[in-house]
Amino acid sequence: xxxxxxxxxxxxxxxYPLFSLxxxxxxxxxxLLWILRADKSYISALKNIPFPGNETE
Amino acid sequence: xxNLFEGTNPTASVQTDKFFYDNKIVKWFAxxxxxxxxxxxxxxxxxxxxxxxxxxxxxxxxxxxxxxxxVHTNAIIFAFVGNGIFMGVYYSLQRLVKARMFSDRxxxxxxxxxxxxxxxxxxxxxxGYTSGKEYAELxxxxxxxxxxxxxxxxxxxxxxxxKRRERHLYVAIWFYIATFVTVAxxxxxxxxxxxxxxxxxxxxxxxxxxxxxxxxxGHNAVAFFxxxxxxxxxxxxxxxxxxxxxxxxxxxVIHFWALIFLYIWAGPHHLLYTALPxxxxxLGTVFSIMLIAPSxxxxxxxxxxxxxxWDKVREDPVLKFMVVAVTAYGMATFEGxxxxxxxxxxxxxxxxxxxxHVHVGALGWNGFLTFGMFxxxxxxxxxxxxxxxxxxxxxxWIGTLGIIFYVVPMYWAGFMQSLAWKQINDDGTLRYQFxxxxxxxxxxxxxxxxxxILFLIGAxxxxxxxxxxxxGGNVLNDEAAEAAPLAKTFVPHATEYWHRWIESRPMQMxxxxxxxVAIGGAIEMIPTFMVKSNxxxxxxxxxxxxxxxxxxxxxIREGCYLCHSQMIRPFRAEVLRYGEYSKAGEFVYDHPxxxxxxxTGPDLARIGGKYPNSWHFNHMYEPSSISPGTVMPNxxxxxxxxxxxxxxxxxxxxxxxxxxxxxxxxxxxxxxxLMIQANGIALNLSMDKITIKSNKEIVALIAYLQRVGTDxxxxxxxxxx
Numbered sequence: 001x002x003x004x005x006x007x008x009x010x011x012x013x014x015x016y017p018l019f020s021l022x023x024x025x026x027x028x029x030x031x032l033l034w035i036l037r038a039d040k041s042y043i044s045a046l047k048n049i050p051f052p053g054n055e056t057e
Numbered sequence: 058x059x060n061l062f063e064g065t066n067p068t069a070s071v072q073t074d075k076f077f078y079d080n081k082i083v084k085w086f087a088x089x090x091x092x093x094x095x096x097x098x099x100x101x102x103x104x105x106x107x108x109x110x111x112x113x114x115x116x117x118x119x120x121x122x123x124x125x126x127x128v129h130t131n132a133i134i135f136a137f138v139g140n141g142i143f144m145g146v147y148y149s150l151q152r153l154v155k156a157r158m159f160s161d162r163x164x165x166x167x168x169x170x171x172x173x174x175x176x177x178x179x180x181x182x183x184x185g186y187t188s189g190k191e192y193a194e195l196x197x198x199x200x201x202x203x204x205x206x207x208x209x210x211x212x213x214x215x216x217x218x219x220k221r222r223e224r225h226l227y228v229a230i231w232f233y234i235a236t237f238v239t240v241a242x243x244x245x246x247x248x249x250x251x252x253x254x255x256x257x258x259x260x261x262x263x264x265x266x267x268x269x270x271x272x273x274x275g276h277n278a279v280a281f282f283x284x285x286x287x288x289x290x291x292x293x294x295x296x297x298x299x300x301x302x303x304x305x306x307x308x309x310v311i312h313f314w315a316l317i318f319l320y321i322w323a324g325p326h327h328l329l330y331t332a333l334p335x336x337x338x339x340l341g342t343v344f345s346i347m348l349i350a351p352s353x354x355x356x357x358x359x360x361x362x363x364x365x366x367w368d369k370v371r372e373d374p375v376l377k378f379m380v381v382a383v384t385a386y387g388m389a390t391f392e393g394x395x396x397x398x399x400x401x402x403x404x405x406x407x408x409x410x411x412x413x414h415v416h417v418g419a420l421g422w423n424g425f426l427t428f429g430m431f432x433x434x435x436x437x438x439x440x441x442x443x444x445x446x447x448x449x450x451x452x453x454w455i456g457t458l459g460i461i462f463y464v465v466p467m468y469w470a471g472f473m474q475s476l477a478w479k480q481i482n483d484d485g486t487l488r489y490q491f492x493x494x495x496x497x498x499x500x501x502x503x504x505x506x507x508x509x510i511l512f513l514i515g516a517x518x519x520x521x522x523x524x525x526x527x528x529g530g531n532v533l534n535d536e537a538a539e540a541a542p543l544a545k546t547f548v549p550h551a552t553e554y555w556h557r558w559i560e561s562r563p564m565q566m567x568x569x570x571x572x573x574v575a576i577g578g579a580i581e582m583i584p585t586f587m588v589k590s591n592x593x594x595x596x597x598x599x600x601x602x603x604x605x606x607x608x609x610x611x612x613i614r615e616g617c618y619l620c621h622s623q624m625i626r627p628f629r630a631e632v633l634r635y636g637e638y639s640k641a642g643e644f645v646y647d648h649p650x651x652x653x654x655x656x657t658g659p660d661l662a663r664i665g666g667k668y669p670n671s672w673h674f675n676h677m678y679e680p681s682s683i684s685p686g687t688v689m690p691n692x693x694x695x696x697x698x699x700x701x702x703x704x705x706x707x708x709x710x711x712x713x714x715x716x717x718x719x720x721x722x723x724x725x726x727x728x729x730x731l732m733i734q735a736n737g738i739a740l741n742l743s744m745d746k747i748t749i750k751s752n753k754e755i756v757a758l759i760a761y762l763q764r765v766g767t768d769x770x771x772x773x774x775x776x777x778x
Binding site: 027047048 | 149152153155223225227228229293296297302303306307310311314315318540573576
């Protein structure tokens, strides 16, 4: 394969893993925040989507 | 309930649309699931008993274990579970978005395209066309067909989502979207190959890189083909069957994102203690441990949905099957992370423990959830009651017993194998010959086969029960439904959050889940392609000679890698038994890699030069004449088939394209080299009073086997430049 060594020429490629960790952390922090703050009636609407018309709760 | 569907239907007086759900396509996918399930189980039972009674290999190429086993695994994964996914998705998606499938034509192209792939897969695998990479064995023309049919499914699914009448996408649909996106990505990346004939190709990756890509694929085939779609189905069918919404929708959101984020990193746990760089192994372990959290979150969410409805579980076969399915999911996803610990993996890897582990998942989770869906769907589509609840209960108990009879002997066997392989006497010699451990396995393999038969009997009872149900019912191919169209202007809720923004937008969801899964794969793979020091080159490692290359392709064709590994781990017992442990640099010309994942037979990484040519000759003709008690099949056709020399130049050119340093113009003189080497082997055999023409396949195979692992015996010079 001729293209495989191209990436090592990127300067500062070492920040990629760090950047991924950051994405990872921020994503889940925001996700948790949303989950904890989400509106109860909205969540209830979502969980009842499989039961159109005569919701069970 | 007043604000339940605000945004969907802002005014009560809005005109509703009348439309029909397509049940016919669901019904046909159900038929296909039943049929291929039975075929796949039969192939599994045959393969299981071949390991006890080698005569069942029947002396024919197409019926040997090395070709039957991929038929079994592919049939169960892609034919049984695959059709099961489509059955469940086509049923639930329409109802969750209140719309008929986007295009009936696409539905049918998808259906028949998928069945065509399955038939082609069965024929080509039995005919010996295989890429040699587990669960991705199908050759390049079928790979292309799979991509096309998969995209058809995707277009149909997204088309349906886009014309939906329900603004919000229920969590099950997220799982379907992630499945579509990730399977497409995995399939394309792992199937990169250079064709050299109309049905054969070489993997674009070699050695360690190929192993990493393959197990990134292999593990995520489990994650995104056997798990995420079925979790989506669980989130639909368990609430429907128990008539109560999912226990915690909040938990399901976390379950989804955490699962797809983490799963994609876990692949390297299949390569612990191998020549894969250590950092990649650790990454696989860490993410595997973290996976317990979302997996168990999902399992508990499924089980807790039944809170207050456990009395129904006692009576309703649908719920019975689903409860055991989710429990099996919980067991398998606890065991998986445990197996990813290096200390546990040192015992379990290459043994039948892994086989037990995957069957808890396949028989319990996928099998039982599929059966639960059948018992739910068929009476609904045929507008009748299940023909016999009693038979369904019988199925439940026979199936459960089948699982137990299957997995318990395999766990036991796995432990025994591993301990026996590692047992060292006081004087530092090995306690057991490998063959001793093969013989010890016999009763366990027999019991496992019986477990498989029980499971199949259950499936047959179900098939009978469902056929009787269908005969007694009145099919509803187009089910009338009614729903208000989506309001053109969406009135958002007062407290809008970012996640809400994404969960009602399918295309954005697609992009985000692709990003989530692509990061893990990229971080793991890019460095091995990038950092040269990860794969130290060994100066003495040279490309295969044309004859060896031909032999290697025969080795791949016969599926030798399914029973023999080529990867000696750095353990005392393994080095004693097989020789110097394997180095990453030894495999740089291996397109594809052949490390294997199971040792039904001994490792072959250092087989080269261990025995004379005549030993291999006799052993391949009739293994039991050399190793009494072996379960290895005979390979008589290798002594009759001629080496296909017409294809040698194309093979050499394909390898050159992949960067294997054959000199320029070598393709033209490769066959000359090949015949010189073959004549040498034939001459050597004649000294042992064996007469064989030098153009027979066995000669090429011997050449390859005598080469494996010998490069670094010659010279131990390593450069990390």
